[in-house]
Amino acid sequence: MAETKTIQEILVSLGEKPINLNIEIPGMKGENGQDGRNGADGLSAYDIAQLEGFTGTRKQWLDSLKGGAIADEARTMLLNGNVWCKSNSIADVLAAVISNLGKAFPRTEFKPLTVPTVLQGQRVVTVEGEPRYFVKVVGMETPFEIGDNGTGSISIEPMGVDDVHLTYHNFTGEKVGETVIAGSHEDTRTPDETYEENGVKYALFGRKLEVNVVNFNGDFEHNFILLGKWPKTSIDSVLIKASRPTTLETGALDGRRYTFTDVAGNHIGNIPVLVDNPKNVTFDNNDRYEYPIKLGSIEYGTADVAFDSSRVEWSDSQHKYVNTGSSIDHL
Structure with missing residues (x-):
């Protein structure tokens, strides 16, 4: 603090400047002084x-x-x-x-942040905490203030299987706490294998890899790795899942493994990569790569996308991912 x-x-x-106070003290009275001479009119406050x-x-x-x-x-x-x-x-x-x-x-x-049980599909959540502190939903920019009565309402995407992360801030914006609203895990499928890295959750069902990226917390030094711990020979397809807007840092830095290579360093080749909500997933890229990625959506399928600019995002008009950032020259 x-x-x-x-x-x-x-x-x-x-x-x-000093503050002048008129104070009367009971029982004390001074003697009358001599009358003074008339003085010249002084300047007004406006003058x-x-x-x-x-x-x-x-x-x-x-x-x-x-x-x-x-x-x-x-x-x-x-x-x-x-x-x-x-x-x-x-x-x-x-x-x-x-x-x-x-x-x-x-x-x-100060009062800690408390959150009640949240039901599936719920969009507005009432929280309790220190009056005039505020709460942020990770992945959203708008802060939500706690009122004078110690309660406030926050808006989230309709509650589903994904956890919702909250941060708690004091009057000056300093983070003083955080909490997680646990998702309602109603998926009864059991994956063959799971893995987690930089907040990304991987689940392998047979040869289909599902990658939940909504809580990605990495950066260019801890970049997003598409296939997690698996070699390309174990994967036939990848589904990227994001229930709210998420930005993934892709590329490679300081000897890190490249986003679109497998655990052995092989490029993923023709493995199709679909995104369930393509408008929610944006790629911030720092390393131009010579091989295109077969990337797209469940609705429109995949297209060859070259990661040769600093940003790749979904185009509603073209129904595919396109480069929208500045050019990256190095390979």
């Missing part, structure tokens, strides 16, 4: 504002005062100290400071 300051330091930061560079009209200047004073630095200190502050207005900052008086600062405790 970022460096924080004490509540006293936050109060000091509310302004560089002073003009001398300081304000160029608007008197009305514009008055309107500018209605927004109230702000305290950006104090609000940042509070958020970094795990104390919620609605805005940078003085009123909100003081309210946040007062709410934390007598408590530890920085505040270290």
